[in-house]
Amino acid sequence: MSKFWGDIIKKLEPYTPGEQPKDLNLIKLNTNENPFGPGQSVLGEIKRNCEDILRLYPDPESNGLRKALAKFHNLPIESVFVSNGSDESLAFIFQGLLKKNKPILFPDITYSFYPVYCQLYEIQYKKIPLDQNFNINLDDYLIENGGIIFPNPNAPTGIPKSFAEIESLLINNQSLVVIDEAYVDFGTDSVIKLIKNYENLIVTQSFSKGRSLAGMRIGCAYGNPNLIEALNRVKNSFNSYPIDRLAQIAAMSSIADNENFTKNCNKVIEARLYLEQQLKEMKFDVLPSGANFIFTKHKHTSGKYLYDKLRQNKILVRHFNSPERISNYLRITIGTMNQMQKLISVMREILK
Numbered sequence: 517m518s519k520f521w522g523d524i525i526k527k528l529e530p531y532t533p534g535e536q537p538k539d540l541n542l543i544k545l546n547t548n549e550n551p552f553g554p555g556q557s558v559l560g561e562i563k564r565n566c567e568d569i570l571r572l573y574p575d576p577e578s579n580g581l582r583k584a585l586a587k588f589h590n591l592p593i594e595s596v597f598v599s600n601g602s603d604e605s606l607a608f609i610f611q612g613l614l615k616k617n618k619p620i621l622f623p624d625i626t627y628s629f630y631p632v633y634c635q636l637y638e639i640q641y642k643k644i645p646l647d648q649n650f651n652i653n654l655d656d657y658l659i660e661n662g663g664i665i666f667p668n669p670n671a672p673t674g675i676p677k678s679f680a681e682i683e684s685l686l687i688n689n690q691s692l693v694v695i696d697e698a699y700v701d702f703g704t705d706s707v708i709k710l711i712k713n714y715e716n717l718i719v720t721q722s723f724s725k726g727r728s729l730a731g732m733r734i735g736c737a738y739g740n741p742n743l744i745e746a747l748n749r750v751k752n753s754f755n756s757y758p759i760d761r762l763a764q765i766a767a768m769s770s771i772a773d774n775e776n777f778t779k780n781c782n783k784v785i786e787a788r789l790y791l792e793q794q795l796k797e798m799k800f801d802v803l804p805s806g807a808n809f810i811f812t813k814h815k816h817t818s819g820k821y822l823y824d825k826l827r828q829n830k831i832l833v834r835h836f837n838s839p840e841r842i843s844n845y846l847r848i849t850i851g852t853m854n855q856m857q858k859l860i861s862v863m864r865e866i867l868k
């Protein structure tokens with residue numbers, strides 16, 4: 517801290533992302549990356565574009581990419597916004613659409629970036645507790661609010677909400693509803709289809725999880741053109757060229773190579789089902805997941821102990837010390853089938 521710091525920064529508690537360890541021999545199951553890399557066609561396009569043209573700024577509007585996404589989701593291009601990771605879309609949504617004179621609402625256990633954006637942009641918020649089964653109960657959100665945001669499936673629980681429940685929230689709540697679909701590709705229904713009917717809906721998606729491009733930092737937001745215009749106003753007051761040339765190329769070729777994307781997501785779902793079943797046999801409680809991770813706790817062994825033991829065995833998962841209610845849980849990213857088998861055999865040794 518220094519006397520030169522601004523007042524907001526002095527009080528700010530920044531988000532801490534999961535560790536990116538130097539030791540590449542670790543089995544890395546802590547930040548929900550895809551274990552299967554981007555396809556050959558995507559990598560080929562990135563390499564082909566490593567050229568002299570990189571001296572030029574990229575298209576500031578990312579029109580090629582936005583057009584491809586608009587076509588993919590059957591939306592007008594004015595409904596599509598792209599950003600440097602979906603975290604940037606979320607930041608712009610908080611700043612441009614959720615700063616109101618009433619508190620916004622989100623679950624007490626959810627993506628821990630939300631309260632950080634609220635601190636940074638001085639947005640009032642109220643946390644709504646998950647029910648006893650860790651579900652989001654949307655009836656609890658039908659109170660005065662400046663907006664509602666939650667991930668679907670929720671993180672770190674992995675539990676999805678149904679399409680119908682979200683539609684009913686959109687009908688019964690008049691303020692903006694933001695659905696963060698970072699993990700939607702692993703078997704959860706997207707609500708992008710509802711954008712045409714509800715002017716209070718904005719949906720964010722990411723290329724980091726399902727599309728295996730976390731290293732390229734690409735995200736998007738979809739909504740009524742009026743909402744997207746607000747995001748463009750924030751973007752163009754902050755950074756005109758948020759998506760670099762290679763990222764635009766990579767994202768477009770990923771959209772074109774839907775087959776590889778779908779195949780990889782299906783392999784992740786298959787490995788998730790295997791892991792769930794094996795853990796249940798070893799006396800773990802496993803929350804029902806629609807994501808590429810599971811949230812689980814052992815009936816008799818503490819989360820911290822298991823986390824440490826796994827780490828000694830070169831397997832890295834995520835453990836949250838707080839809140840207390842989740843301190844015995846581990847969040848385990850779904851890896852390859854081989855990695856899941858290794859995890860299970862190490863776990864059996866630990867629990868012996």
Ligand SMILES: *Cc1c(COP(=O)(O)O)cnc(C)c1O
Nearest residue numbers: 601602603627667698722724735
């Ligand atoms: C990973 C994640 C994001 C951010 O993804 P990026 O596109 O990599 O910025 C957003 N929301 C949730 C819930 C996530 O887990």
